[in-house]
Amino acid sequence: MQILFTLCVLISTFLDPTEGEVVEHFWDSPECMKFFYKQKVPDFGATLPDVVHLCQRFLNTYHFATLYSTYHRTAVYSAYVFEPSTGGGREKNWFLEPQLVNHTWSGEMTDGYWLSKDNPGIYLGEKQALDEDYTNSGFDRGHLNPNGHHAVPGRNSTFTLTNIVPKNPKLNQNAWRLHESKITDLFNANCHQAYVLVGVVPSSNNWIIKNNVQRVNLPEYIWNAYCCIDQNGRPILSGAATALNTELNVVVEHTLDEMVDFFQQYSDTPVGELFSGRCKA
Numbered sequence: 001m002q003i004l005f006t007l008c009v010l011i012s013t014f015l016d017p018t019e020g021e022v023v024e025h026f027w028d029s030p031e032c033m034k035f036f037y038k039q040k041v042p043d044f045g046a047t048l049p050d051v052v053h054l055c056q057r058f059l060n061t062y063h064f065a066t067l068y069s070t071y072h073r074t075a076v077y078s079a080y081v082f083e084p085s086t087g088g089g090r091e092k093n094w095f096l097e098p099q100l101v102n103h104t105w106s107g108e109m110t111d112g113y114w115l116s117k118d119n120p121g122i123y124l125g126e127k128q129a130l131d132e133d134y135t136n137s138g139f140d141r142g143h144l145n146p147n148g149h150h151a152v153p154g155r156n157s158t159f160t161l162t163n164i165v166p167k168n169p170k171l172n173q174n175a176w177r178l179h180e181s182k183i184t185d186l187f188n189a190n191c192h193q194a195y196v197l198v199g200v201v202p203s204s205n206n207w208i209i210k211n212n213v214q215r216v217n218l219p220e221y222i223w224n225a226y227c228c229i230d231q232n233g234r235p236i237l238s239g240a241a242t243a244l245n246t247e248l249n250v251v252v253e254h255t256l257d258e259m260v261d262f263f264q265q266y267s268d269t270p271v272g273e274l275f276s277g278r279c280k281a
Helices: 002-015 112-118 169-173 175-190 256-264
Strands: 051-058 061-069 074-081 140-143 164-167 193-210 213-229 235-244 252-254
Touching: 074 164, 074 213, 140 169, 164 169, 164 213, 169 175, 175 213, 175 235, 213 256, 235 256, 252 256
Parallel strands: none
Antiparallel strands: 051 061, 061 074, 074 193, 140 164, 193 213, 213 235, 235 252
């Protein structure tokens, strides 16, 4: 594993001399913008304090984009393009983002175990959640961007803790899992491409606490939204869903317009469109 990681970093450095994948704006990276329908980045979450833009890179390839709150230590949302899964690609360890430790470090997501071993004495969790934050917390390490919505190696890339939020186990393993399976079938049956946003609404003051420190915010809601296009690039299907992050274990489906109204309850600024043209022809 260590040899593989070192080789990947060397390859990444040789092929991509840029400083890395924490960018000031998503549009600073054309490769990152491809995960947004017609390159429209949502306004939702953009004015939140302490957010960073992550162009999620694994094996020197971009796989999705994440607006990440270093205060809550959870994503505001991840944006991706659906891929039919081919199985495999499940990681045993969790990746971290080295640039959230030091901006001069690699832009390639890295196995957290080896990052810790290679940097003894350096605390890795100031701006991101760590695997141990979730241990004995009572919450699942819940994917936002689902690993089942990607083929390898994109599937591997979803196992970064910047794509993970604390999910109620009953919701994560039941209603939300079934919802993800439902839209998988929907995408496979109807869409040439599906652009997806998935994220959280943070709670006002509920946290995973470790050693008397607020470490990871417990989201109030989990949500997603999608825009499907045909082979000519025309929008043909859209939808969204929300779920309270509790044992209520209920997913409520919405239109995109309803989702904008939902988000507006939590925003002091206009939410605007989630997808260009509201995903309408």
